[in-house]
Each structure stands twice: as structure tokens, then as C-alpha cells.
Amino acid sequence: MLPGVIYTTEWFIIFRMYDVLLSFGLIIAMGAGFRMLKLGGLDADSLRSAINVSVFNVFLPALCIRIIYTSAIDREALLVPATAWITILSGLFIALAVYALLEKTLSIGPREKGVLLLAATFGNVTYLGLPVLTGLYGYEAAKYALYYDLLAATPLLWFVGAPLASRYGEGKRMGIGDSFRTIASLPPLWGIGAGFVLNLGGIALPSFLLKTLGMLGDLVIPLMIFTVGLALSLPKVRHAYAIIPAVTIKLGVVPFIAYVAAMVLGLEGTALASCFIEGAMPTMVLSLLIASRFKLDESLAAFVIVVTTVLSFITLPFAMHFTHHLIR
Helix, strand or coil: CCHHHHHHHHHHHHHHHHHHHHHHHHHHHHHHHHHHHCHHHCCHHHHHHHHHHHHHHHHHHHHHHHHHHHCCCCCHHHHHHHHHHHHHHHHHHHHHHHHHHHHHHHCCCHHHHHHHHHHHHCECCCCCHHHHHHHHHCHHHHHHHHHHHHHHHHHHHHHHHHHHHHHHCCCCCCCHHHHHHHHHCCHHHHHHHHHHHHHHCCCCCCHHHHHHHHHHHCCHHHHHHHHHHHHCCCCCCCCHHHHHHHHHHHHHHHHHHHHHHHHHHCCCHHHHHHHHHHHCCCECCHHHHHHHHCCCCHHHHHHHHHHHHHHHHHHHHHHHHHHHCCCC
16 A cells, blocks of 8 residues: 555544544534433433434334344354453453552442442443444444444443442442343343344345334434433542542543454454443443442532543544554
């Protein structure tokens, strides 16, 4: 390739990165503006809850079925989740070690520590990761977000994250049976399972049904991005400084772990780049609900979500620029 072509391609990729992020940023800003202005007299939290219920139970399962049904099923269906398992568990162990050392210095209690461990470990890999991957690499890259989340992040959240949160919180302890029941009841997991069955079974779906799934799935990305904005607020917190290790681990250390794990497992191209990008996602919005359920410090949870989300618009362009060299 000629040097001039390389230069042009580099600038095109950079423009595309910022084009994707700016469009997402505008939708997030609309959600945040809706929250502040309370348009139509609607409460932002109630609206966000209604949208999340609709997306989680209808639109996202439809997207899962369509994407998995129309994708080529290969070794990446195992290697991407394996990368995510290694990444998330490694991030959690690092966070546990760091906050065990700094707990007294930071003067934080169990309710704060539980929030910070979740914040350092679990990223917004679907609500933000899915649209970022499809915006950068096309619709076919959506399967990597689903593999990463539904085959790894979600099971780990309910088998490890939630029980850990219940241990540090003041609510009811969550046992292994509770984890299994929760996971078994998640519609997106049923959707991805149905997609695998239909795909591997060679079952032909009628065109009108595929079109319906496509129309429902197309609503997922804008709605998810909008709800990120609805969730953003600036609460008053007593331990703002305590989030620094969690933010550093989530936005700095975890992406590196994801990259190394994906490389070691043999992933390459878009799959490798997608794992790196997913590792670089900010703290998941769902951690706020986990904090509420197990009576952790909700204000601190909301604060760290805001901080990592805002900072990700600075860190993600660097991650995206790096991944360009992985798929050349």
C-alpha cells in the first residue's frame, strides 16, 4: 500500500471513530437533557426502567436471535467468551487485592467497597459496547458483543458479582441457587440459545419473521444509548477519591488484560479488536441496580458510572485507534 493511501486510511479511521463516538455522545446528551428537563412531566428513572424492561424482554432477545441465526458459528463462539471470563475474573482479583491494601487508607466501609469492586470489574459491554462495535466494524461485529456479554459477563455477574455484592451489602445474601434461577430467567440468554439452535439446526425461518426480528433488533442500539444518558447524574458522594483505583483498573488495566488474553487464545482481526474494545468499556449501568438491590452505596455507584462513562470518551478513541492496527 502506498504511503499516501496509508495516510488517507488512517485519517478515515480516525474520523470514523470520532463520528461514532460523537453520535453516541449526542444521544447520551439527549437522555441527560431529558432527565434534567423532565419533558412531559415524566420521571427519568421511571422512563429508563420502562425502556430497559422493553429492551431486555423484547428487543434484545430479538436481536440475539437474528444475529446468531445469521452469523457463521466458529471457534470464536468459544474463544471470545473465554477471553471475557479471563478478563473479568483477572480484573476482579486485581480490584480485590488493591482495595484490600487501600481499604483503611481510603476509609471506606463494606458498602463502598462492594460498589468499587463491581465498578472496576464489569463494563457496559452491551448498552455501549454493542453500538460501538457495530458502528466501527459493521453489523456482523454485533455477535462479539453478545458472546462477550451473554456467554461470559452476564453469568459472571450473577454467579460472582451479585453474590459478592450481597456479601458486602446489607440485604439478603445471594446463594448459588438464586444465581441459577436468575440466569435461567434472562430473556436475552433464551434469545441467544434459540439463535444457536436455529443456526446449527439449519432451520429456515420465513422472511417475514426475519424482517420482524430485524425491525425489533434495530431499536436496541438507540434505546440503549438513550438510557445511558437517562442514568447519568452527579450525586454528592463522601468517598469520591476512592474511585480512582477502580477507574484506573477498569479503563486502564482491564483492556490490557483483554488484549493479552485474546492474543494468547489465538483470536485475531475483528474478534481480537472487539475483545479489546469491550474490555475498555466504562462501568456497567446495571451496577446501580445491583447496588440498590443489596443496599450498597448507590450514590457512589452512580458517581463512578458517570465518571467512567465521561472518561471513556477520552480513552476509547485511543483504544479504537490501536485496534485499527489489529485488523489491517
